[in-house]
Amino acid sequence: MRTCDSRVLLLLLLVAASREASAAEYFIQVRPLSRTMPDGQAVAMWGYALDEDHDFSTLDSPITAPGPQLTVPEGDTTLTVHLYNGLAVPTSLVIPGQVALMTPTWVEGSAVYVGQRPAGNVTARVRSFTHETAPGAVGVYSWTGLKPGTWLYQSGTHPAVQVQMGLYGAMVKASAAGEAYPGIPYARAVTLLFSEVDPVLHEAVASGTYGPGGAITSTIGYRPRYFLINGEPYSAAMGPLPVGRVGERILLRFLSAGQQTRVPVLLGAYLSLVAEGGSPLRYPSHQYSVPLPAGGTVDALLIPDTPGVLPLYDRRLGLTNGAATGGGMLRLLQVSP
Amino acid sequence: MRHVSPGGTAPWALALLLATGAAHAAIDGVSGPHFELIARDGFILTPDGNSIHAWGYGVAGGDMQYPGPTLIVNQGDVVTLHLVNELPVPVSLVFPGQAGVVATGGVPGLLAREAAPGGDVSYTFQAREPGTYLYHSGTRPELQVEMGLVGALIVRPATPGQAYAHPATAFDHEYLFLLTEMDPRIHEQVEQGRMDEVDLTDYRPVYWFINGRAAPDSMAPAGAPWLPNQPYDCMPMMHPGERILLRMIGAGRDAHPLHTHGNHAAVIARDARLLESAPGAGPDLAREHFTVTVAPGQTTDALFGWTGEKLGWDIYGHAAGDAPQPREYAPDHGKPFPVSLPNTQELLNGDFYSGSPFLGALGPLPPGQGTLNLEGGFFFMWHSHSEREMVNNDVFPGGMMTMLLIVPHGVEIP
Known part of the structure; x- marks a missing residue:
């Protein structure tokens, strides 16, 4: 895990230095929350919260599942998300369909391998599609060459568990002002994100x-x-x-x-x-x-x-x-x- | 034609078919534009001997049926429906794909105005566009759809013999494939008044139906008296070279991939809208599928043709100089059957083997064995490609399955 942390910190420093240059930049906390369903059933979930002051010192907006909708301005093709992990387990962020540098994280017993398994190792298993953010740490996830459209962001770590716990949200980007895709204008947009809960x-x-x-x-x-x-x-x-x-x-x-x-x-x-x-x-x-x-x-x-x-x-x-x-x-x- | 003796299409089989096949091939149903309907309970039968309590729509004065009556109207009709509720719970009708549905009477409900128990409600709309649609209850739909309150609505275009306004949608015969499934535990709870136990999040269907019947009942005659609440069959029949229209409806809550043996089916419309590149272009975006997935709530129209093409032999057993049959696949005319048939006494045949590999021909069968295939037809199994759905409560074969029957020219299709 130490390799992973230092790598994330390095990335964080690099991105922090150029923070003002990028419009599509979000600071998000990952946290547990409790929801009460209409029949009174309390459900433990995990969710995302926008960190308005970008310092992760306090929780300054509600934790929600799905997480906040991430909007990338039509002229921008990059997205950077700073992710603070308030869970007790590692997590990460992926956007299926968008291009990013993926660094899978492998585990075997207590051993963690980032990127590649050691030569000859065929038994370590992938826990994360890309680099993890450890509990209490801040990770940085970046995308370049973003395509316009409607996209799902979600946890890339143990997704069978973490996604259904609530770690998902919408990422949207218009191709031009008032245009969803080239040649497809629209006056307004309504997001309808479907998900399920097994309590x-x-x-x-x-x-x-x-x-x-x-x-x-x-x-x-x-x-x-x-x-x-x-x-x-x-x-x-x-x-x-x-x-x-x-x-x-x-x-x-x-x-x-x-x-x-x-x-x-x-x-x-x-x-x-x-x-x-x-x-x-x-x-x-x-x-x-x-x-x-x-x-x-x-x-x-x-x-x-x-x-x-x-x-x-x-x-x-x-x-x-x-x-x-x-x-x-x-x-x-x-x-x- | 060259036939294995005794040869020829059995004239007595022909006569039988001609005698019973008076009506032209069309989908069974009731014609509009005004419909007097009821909703009431009853029992449906499954081939494994089960009898399942169900709720269904029916024609006023008649019984409930599963699925409800197939409503047939013409494009432009102002359709009116009056529903009388004989069930102990509120019930309603919704019409996906229809705009401007006006409900009168009854009481407000979740998706539509409802008829209270013993009460009634009316709906009216103009059937603006032709195509295949469905209707179902908009009241507690997760339970009432499961209980059987579903049915088909067909809107015919001005031109007879076409599915839509475009001539590329012409067909020789049409068949309905309304696909549903059932979990009998839910029906038991309802029948026994254990409504508090009904929980549709625990849903495990074990019966699968085409037009309300599980195989082999799907192939029994329409209106069979031993299936009083399941009047509709599904036995597609065609002559070689013809085109049949498959009107497929996902009326349950699971998707069912319908697999057509014999040939691909070209999907021409979804949700009663042609797959076309521009209005009026016709189904130029149609694609051929060997498995047509019908999602719940959706309708899919497909055209299916069969000539024997690519079998590599003459299905009629012609010699090279014989005259061809109508719409015969010419490149295989006169091509010999590619294998030598074993001696009759070395064979154990299925009930549908006519004794001859050639269409319209009968041949010798082992002593004491008859055949159910009196017209020498070819059978192709059509079934859900989710093969676990080809059972009746765990007993194979059954479920969402039927046979396409290719019959020789001259045999009338009922």
Whole structure:
């Protein structure tokens, strides 16, 4: 672990020196949080919080899952994230689909290898897709040559556990002002990030009984009981979600950080699917359904022709909070005149 | 034609088919634009002998059915539906893909206005665009879809024999593939009034259906009296060289990859919208798939053709100088069957072997063995490519499976 720390510190110093030059730069804390679901169930989660004063000395914004949306200005092609790890385990940050220098971290017993396994070693296993940030440390994650679109950022460390604990969020970048992708203008954008919670798994991870020899040894029995959009399951108390006005080109950014395929279905209007996984489609697909694989993103344009409420719901029927009906992955999209 | 004796299409088999095949090949359903519907409970049967309590829509005065009635309307129709609820819980209808649905009566619900138990509700909308759609309950949908409250809606374009306005969507015969699954534990809880135990996050289906039937019931006749609540079959039939339209609907909550043996299927539309590069271009973005995934809530239209191309032998057993059959695959005309058939007494045949490898021909069968394939047809299994779905509660074969039957020209397709 010592190799890893010194490497991160070096990177931190290098980036700190040029901090003012880059517009797309975020300071984020990784922290545990507790959420109460609409049925009263408390769920231990992990989340991200923006560090507003960039010094990581205090927690100065709420910890959320998903984490804050990271917006990269249209003219910028680089992103730097300074990550403070407030968890008891190492973590890291990756953005599938974007190019970065990846430094996998291998483990075998108490040995940790950064980058490569030693020559001849075929038994160490990858714990992190890229360099780790140790508990209490600050890591730096950088991307260059960023492509525009809708992207999922997430933990790159033990992802089967850390992502479902809540370590995910949206990264968005427009190709130009008011343009999602070249030739695809939009008036406003609405992010719809789908994820799931298996409270039993969360409890095992939070209480340290997850893993070899523990109460739960793997995620094979994953059984989500809460179905979230933007971190919140639907409940009767939730009002409609304003999305825009009649005639506007409303970009719906669909992301899935869950482990199961979701199929959002819109009632009352069609969508024009314009991109999948950050790649614009040559010919948009006109559908009312949006198949959304785990880890996937889809951009869809909604151009409503009448005001009113358009229900959007998961057709895989993750529509409960626990066993209770009337919840889950449902939003009532409000179109104003 | 060269036939293994006794030769020829069995005329008595032909006569049988002609006698029963009066109606032109079309999807069974009820025509609109006004529909009087009910929602009530009943039982559906599975081939392993199970009888499952279910909720379904039905035509007023009739019984519940699984799936609900296939509603058939014409493009431009103003569709009106009046739903009377005979279930002990509220129920409703939603129509993905339809704009401007107006609900009257009933009480407000989560996704749509609902009919209270004993009450009613009405919906109206204009069917603006042709295509394949579905409807389902918008009330507690995770339970009511599972219980059976789903169905198909077909909107026909002005031109008969086409799926959409474009001539490239013309078909000779059309078939519905409404795909669902069931976890009978949920149905038991509902039947026994143990509603407090219903938990759809613990969902493990063990039955898989096409048009509400699990194989081999999928191949039993439409309206079979022993399946009173499951009136729709799924037995695609075609002559060589014809094109059939597959209207596929993901009506359950899992995706089902439908695998067509015999040939690929060209997907021409999704969610009732043509895969086209520009409005009016026709399905120029259609792609061929050997497995068509139908996601829950989605509809997919595909065209399927079969000529025997690439088999490398003449499916009719022609000699080189024989006249060709209609739409025969010409390059293989007169090409001999590539293997020598073993002696009859050395064979153990399946029930569907006609005794001849050639289309429309019967041949000698071992003493005492008959055949169910009286027209000398070719059978291709179509099934979910998620092969664990080809069972009835763990018993193979069954589930989401049927057969495509290629029949010779001259045999009428019912």
